[in-house]
Amino acid sequence: MTELLEKIKTILPSIHGWCSFEKASKFIELILKEKPQLCVEIGVFGGSSLIPQALALKTYEGKIVGIDPWKNEAALESMIDETHKDWWAKLDLEDIYKHCNENINKFGVKSNCTLIRDKAENVVSTFLDGSIDLLHIDGNHSEELSYKDATLYLPKVKSGGFIFFDDIYWTEGDNYATTRKAITYLLVECEKIDIVNSDCLILRKK
Numbered sequence: 001m002t003e004l005l006e007k008i009k010t011i012l013p014s015i016h017g018w019c020s021f022e023k024a025s026k027f028i029e030l031i032l033k034e035k036p037q038l039c040v041e042i043g044v045f046g047g048s049s050l051i052p053q054a055l056a057l058k059t060y061e062g063k064i065v066g067i068d069p070w071k072n073e074a075a076l077e078s079m080i081d082e083t084h085k086d087w088w089a090k091l092d093l094e095d096i097y098k099h100c101n102e103n104i105n106k107f108g109v110k111s112n113c114t115l116i117r118d119k120a121e122n123v124v125s126t127f128l129d130g131s132i133d134l135l136h137i138d139g140n141h142s143e144e145l146s147y148k149d150a151t152l153y154l155p156k157v158k159s160g161g162f163i164f165f166d167d168i169y170w171t172e173g174d175n176y177a178t179t180r181k182a183i184t185y186l187l188v189e190c191e192k193i194d195i196v197n198s199d200c201l202i203l204r205k206k
Contacts, residue, residue, distance in 0.1 A: 016046025
């Protein structure tokens with residue numbers, strides 16, 4: 001594991017996204033210990049959290065599916081903060097998508113990764129109930145859409161499976177912690193395991 005962590009520390013700054021080394025390390029530690037066969041990530045962006053997972057999964061041929069529309073209109077949906085809206089509206093998400101694919105090839109994890117370019121709500125039927133071993137929810141952080149991701153995908157996670165839920169204190173305008181509704185829902189059927197970087201909640205489904 002030490003060699004893999006050193007590799008992640010080296011390559012992470014070159015990958016677009018906001019996954020910290022601490023969070024990447026948590027993914028790797030859990031994957032190498034629990035050996036999940038299917039991981040699913042909602043909200044891939046440049047792949048900064050997907051690539052570390054894929055590299056860990058590669059050690060035993062596990063798989064990860066990354067779901068992201070890579071469309072400005074999807075990123076802006078239900079967004080009310082003007083600063084956020086301005087930043088996301090100007091972002092070249094086509095280039096980010098290209099960057100993500102290039103990194104999947106560059107780091108040799110193409111056989112372990114599948115990208116679905118769509119909104120998570122549109123492809124939930126792709127997964128059988130109880131089929132996902134590890135779910136990472138890091139898509140649109142609005143109250144409405146983060147809650148939708150949680151309610152649609154929790155049934156897809158197996159009992160004993162893990163959920164990483166990012167940005168637990170996200171703020172939109174005057175609405176502090178827009179993801180609180182989703183977290184409250186998840187905590188009914190999951191137990192809290194840990195918090196990484198003070199903003200990523202790790203849960204285990206009961």
